[in-house]
Amino acid sequence: MNRTLVKQALEDNLLAERIRIQGWIRTRRDAKSFSFLELNDGSCLKNLQVVVDAGLPDYRRLPEATTGAAVAVEGRLVESQGKGQSREVVADSLEIVGVADQTYPLQKKGHTQEYLRTIAHLxxxxxxxxxxxxxxxxxxxxxxxxxxxxxxxxxxxxxxxxxxxxxxxxxxxxxxxxxxxxxxxxxxxxxxxxxxxxxxxxxxxxxxxxxxxxxxxxxxxxxxxxxxxxxxxxxxxxxxxxxxxxxxxxxxxxxxxxxxxxxxxxxxxxxxxxxxxxxxxxxxxxxxxxxxxxxxxxxxxxxxxxxxxxxxxxxxxxxxxxxxxxxxxxxxxxxxxxxxxxxxxxxxxxxxxxxxxxxxxxxxxxxxxxxxxxxxxxxxxxxxxxxxxxxxxxxxxxxxxxxxxxxxxxxxxxxxxxxxxxxxxxxxxxxxxxxxxxxxxxxxxxxxxxxxxxx
RNA sequence: UCUGGAGUAGCUCAAUGGUAGAGCAGCUGGCUGUUAACCAGCGGGUUGCAGGUUCAAGUCCUGCCUCCAGAGCCA
Missing domain, CATH: 3.30.930.10 (Bira Bifunctional Protein; Domain 2)
Known part of the structure; x- marks a missing residue:
């Protein structure tokens, strides 16, 4: 399946289509029976929210889907039920491409520009x-x-x-x-x-x-x-x-x-x-x-x-x-x-x-x-x-x-x-x-x- | 290169010369269509480096290193 960029998923006429998104996790929010992933692939400023249901076979991989990890998600692009975004992907598959362990230095909160210069590769x-x-x-x-x-x-x-x-x-x-x-x-x-x-x-x-x-x-x-x-x-x-x-x-x-x-x-x-x-x-x-x-x-x-x-x-x-x-x-x-x-x-x-x-x-x-x-x-x-x-x-x-x-x-x-x-x-x-x-x-x-x- | 400021936990910062701490991040558990989520608990330190003063130094002194701001040089 061909890759869709986050920019395309958010802007193009792709609603209701099944797409494949590849990117890096910015943050994950877990609920009891499902999780939200914020995915960014650099194609634009915005992230794409991915909903991963606990019923998915791939749900057992979720603990590896930490901030900074590279993942590939396939699923249907739908209008979001939540308030923060217009669209989201309801995942039917989740692949962990590259994990990022707990030493990953980028936090969700802001860093100073001086500190980020010391991790210029990230x-x-x-x-x-x-x-x-x-x-x-x-x-x-x-x-x-x-x-x-x-x-x-x-x-x-x-x-x-x-x-x-x-x-x-x-x-x-x-x-x-x-x-x-x-x-x-x-x-x-x-x-x-x-x-x-x-x-x-x-x-x-x-x-x-x-x-x-x-x-x-x-x-x-x-x-x-x-x-x-x-x-x-x-x-x-x-x-x-x-x-x-x-x-x-x-x-x-x-x-x-x-x-x-x-x-x-x-x-x-x-x-x-x-x-x-x-x-x-x-x-x-x-x-x-x-x-x-x-x-x-x-x-x-x-x-x-x-x-x-x-x-x-x-x-x-x-x-x-x-x-x-x-x-x-x-x-x-x-x-x-x-x-x-x-x-x-x-x-x-x-x-x-x-x-x-x-x-x-x-x-x-x-x-x-x-x-x-x-x-x-x-x-x-x-x-x-x-x-x-x-x-x-x-x-x-x-x-x-x-x-x-x-x-x-x-x-x-x-x-x-x-x-x-x-x-x-x-x-x-x-x-x-x-x-x-x-x-x-x-x-x-x-x-x-x-x-x-x-x- | 010059002038000034700053180096303390992964990050951002506290700490009269007298037992090094908080928030965030991380980890564990809980909870919720969540969204810089929330709640509880846990671990985390050669205080930039090397000397010195002192009963006692993160704190005072000397030297060095690094970073930041400004200046010179320029784009």
């Missing part, structure tokens, strides 16, 4: 984390749908790379040295030069944008920073669109449309999950998401942002003057207090930004932009890229970089160069924004953070 069996990872999956697919709808081409940029996308943080080196195949001391560069785990697919994406026009990458990236915060992981996923014949304004337009599209998609397709986050994670979630959808992002230049911060009368820990990096407290003030909506800050001073950003006509600023959102801070960072070979060469000098190592990147400017732009969006930060969860460790299946790679 936490997707909770309502909260099941919801988080269904939403994460839906968001990932929405990313592809968004770009597909705009004729962007997906580029699988390399994960092992020789280029250090300068300014993007510390690198993990990739080496065979110190392994049995290549013991320490055998000084061999497997790829003929030092290689690293990628910190960004941007440079690859630029090359492909200068051929296929509109492209994007969506893959894992790695930073060896010893960052110990709720917003940083050493392995995270990034989405990086890159567009030829596109300036900074077009870049900001795309970023705003993109963020709104993704939020709208979850609004439409994951209402049960959002309701759970609203109730148990963040009471402001729904209003914040609606507010983002209903209003244009506030756009202002770095110079205007500095002026607003200086006029704010706030006593910032880091004093504000033109030229300094905007600190977390400044970004938070702009998006959470002053504008109370997403803010796109553009045209930053050149000195604090990486080599590839396009120098503006004033010679002092670059065509960069950051999208700041309440609660998260920087969600998107992007720029128009420097397409003029001579200016790019002088930027290498200014940053003390060896232009020889960027030979192919320079050739993109020599052969048919075009104005082009792109940005990076940290996927986990997006999931955090949409779910309301405050710690990045809780929106990635198995987080990689300093000192932690158990799972």
């Amino acid at each position: 936490r997707p069996r909770t309502n909260l984390f099941g919801s988080v990872f269904r939403v994460r999956s839906r968001l990932a697919q929405a990313v592809h749908r968004f770009f597909l709808g705009r004729d962007f081409v997906l580029i699988h940029s390399p994960i092992i790379t020789a280029n250090d996308c300068e300014g993007a943080g510390e690198l993990f080196q990739v080496t065979t040295r110190g392994t049995p195949a290549s013991p320490a001391g055998s000084d061999r560069n497997f790829f003929g030069q030092p290689t690293y785990l990628t910190v960004s697919g941007q440079l690859s994406a630029e090359a492909f944008a200068c051929a296929l026009s509109n492209v994007y990458t969506f893959g894992p990236t790695f930073r060896a920073e010893n960052s110990n915060t709720s917003r940083h992981a050493n392995e995270f996923w990034m989405i990086e669109p890159e567009m030829a014949f596109c300036d900074l304004a077009g870049n900001m337009d795309l970023a705003e449309s993109f963020v709104k599209y993704l939020i709208q998609d979850i609004r439409t397709h994951c209402p049960q999950e959002l309701e759970l986050f609203q109730r148990f994670v963040d009471r402001e979630l729904a209003s914040r998401l609606d507010f983002v959808l209903g209003n244009p992002f506030k756009r202002l230049s770095y110079a205007e942002a500095v002026a607003i911060l200086q006029r704010s009368g706030k006593n910032f820990q880091f004093p504000v003057e033109y030229g300094v990096n905007l600190q977390s407290e400044h970004e938070r003030y702009l998006t959470e207090e002053h504008f109370r909506q997403p803010v796109t800050v553009h045209d930053y001073p050149r000195d604090s930004k990486p080599f590839y950003m396009r120098t503006n006509d004033d010679g002092r600023t670059v065509a960069a932009m950051d999208v700041l959102v309440p609660g998260i801070g920087e969600l998107v960072g992007g720029s128009q890229r420097e397409e003029r070979e001579d200016v790019l060469r002088s930027q290498f000098e200014r940053h003390g970089l060896d232009s020889q190592k960027y030979r192919w990147y320079l050739e993109l400017r020599r052969y048919g160069t075009v104005p082009h732009s792109g940005f990076g969006l940290g996927f986990e930060r997006l999931v955090m924004f949409v779910t309301g969860l405050a710690n990045i460790r809780d929106v990635i299946p198995f987080a990689r953070t300093p000192g932690s790679a158990e799972f």
Whole structure:
């Protein structure tokens, strides 16, 4: 008999049919002559209630049907006599597929997120984390749908790379040295030069944008920073669109449309999950998401942002003057207090930004932009890229970089160069924004953070 | 890496320097179309680790480890 998912049993037109359900027991409530099982298979937030009558031959197996056990049930799907659910299954067979003994750590009552991190292999069996990872999956697919709808081409940029996308943080080196195949001391560069785990697919994406026009990458990236915060992981996923014949304004337009599209998609397709986050994670979630959808992002230049911060009368820990990096407290003030909506800050001073950003006509600023959102801070960072070979060469000098190592990147400017732009969006930060969860460790299946790679 | 906070039963937390406890979970039994079920009973501890002070340390001191929040770096 074919399996029916709990989601189908609850939503599809299957009443009065005999179905087969397979899942994990969330809880069991025994009466004298029958028992109720709550079955969850992860297909949706809700459980399916199963009624097991004591008259069944399989009823003797019931003691093994404890919280956490995997079971397969066959029976008729009927309207429930009870109040808590519309439908239930009246079992005519009960098979214990895999038992869970009394050490099973998930209780019916709530656990803290900190504790669940210590059992990361089991936490997707909770309502909260099941919801988080269904939403994460839906968001990932929405990313592809968004770009597909705009004729962007997906580029699988390399994960092992020789280029250090300068300014993007510390690198993990990739080496065979110190392994049995290549013991320490055998000084061999497997790829003929030092290689690293990628910190960004941007440079690859630029090359492909200068051929296929509109492209994007969506893959894992790695930073060896010893960052110990709720917003940083050493392995995270990034989405990086890159567009030829596109300036900074077009870049900001795309970023705003993109963020709104993704939020709208979850609004439409994951209402049960959002309701759970609203109730148990963040009471402001729904209003914040609606507010983002209903209003244009506030756009202002770095110079205007500095002026607003200086006029704010706030006593910032880091004093504000033109030229300094905007600190977390400044970004938070702009998006959470002053504008109370997403803010796109553009045209930053050149000195604090990486080599590839396009120098503006004033010679002092670059065509960069950051999208700041309440609660998260920087969600998107992007720029128009420097397409003029001579200016790019002088930027290498200014940053003390060896232009020889960027030979192919320079050739993109020599052969048919075009104005082009792109940005990076940290996927986990997006999931955090949409779910309301405050710690990045809780929106990635198995987080990689300093000192932690158990799972 | 810096600043601050916290580590006590499986989980969440109590405990003036003086006999380590509760709720939940688990186990046993009872009861009920139940639904974070309910009622009764039972077991459960190297108080993060290593030193030190003291007649006596979960509690005070020193060092280390881990976790959390914030900061820096960034996405």
